[in-house]
Amino acid sequence: MDKFxxxxxxxxxxxxxxxxxxxxxxxxLKHDKLELTNKIEQLQQTIARNNQIIADNEQSKRELENQSxxxxxxxxxxxxxxxxxxxxxxxxxxxxxxxxxxxLRQSVDTSKSIK
Numbered sequence: 001m002d003k004f005x006x007x008x009x010x011x012x013x014x015x016x017x018x019x020x021x022x023x024x025x026x027x028x029l030k031h032d033k034l035e036l037t038n039k040i041e042q043l044q045q046t047i048a049r050n051n052q053i054i055a056d057n058e059q060s061k062r063e064l065e066n067q068s069x070x071x072x073x074x075x076x077x078x079x080x081x082x083x084x085x086x087x088x089x090x091x092x093x094x095x096x097x098x099x100x101x102x103x104l105r106q107s108v109d110t111s112k113s114i115k
Contacts, residue, residue: 079085089097
């Protein structure tokens with residue numbers, strides 16, 4: 001009979017031990033879940049901000065391209081009947097102008113900084 005009582009006490013202690021461990025594990029998992037949920041929300045907000053920045057940069061790029069096209073059309077119109085405009089530009093000068101234009105284009109090219 002004593003062995004039976006000891007067995008019941010041991011089983012009862014084991015049940016309490018495993019139950020308490022299960023409770024602690026559930027609490028830890030709830031805490032971890034909350035932490036991960038908060039991190040996911042922060043990442044989603046960061047992604048939304050970054051997407052907005054990208055969209056704004058693309059819009060600015062399109063606006064700059066449109067302005068450049070309009071200005072080139074204005075220049076072409078103004079130079080249409082100008083004799084000076086039809087003369088050849090010396091190669092060193094044209095190379096310098098070309099290089100300057102390339103540098104300006106690269107400084108506003110947002111696609112390279114995004115990647």
